[in-house]
Amino acid sequence: MTMMTDTHSAAAPQAGLFSRAYAAIADRLARRAVFNKCMDELASLSNRELADLGLHRSMIRSIAYEEAYGAK
Numbered sequence: 001m002t003m004m005t006d007t008h009s010a011a012a013p014q015a016g017l018f019s020r021a022y023a024a025i026a027d028r029l030a031r032r033a034v035f036n037k038c039m040d041e042l043a044s045l046s047n048r049e050l051a052d053l054g055l056h057r058s059m060i061r062s063i064a065y066e067e068a069y070g071a072k
Helices: 012-043 047-052 057-069
Strands: none
Touching (some): 012 057
8 A cells, every 4th residue: 555645844835935035134234234335435535536536425325325236
């Protein structure tokens, strides 16, 4: 006599959900770290150094955003 058992548990689909949620949170934290680092580095430059790069102080936030999250 043969017997077949189902080895899938009800919690299996949730395991993927939690790993995707964890990966999404880790990705957001990593991107935010890139944004903060870029903001800090550009903000530490003088107005003259920014001008040498062709930048204005008002552009720092948008440049850091583009660096971390890609083009708008």
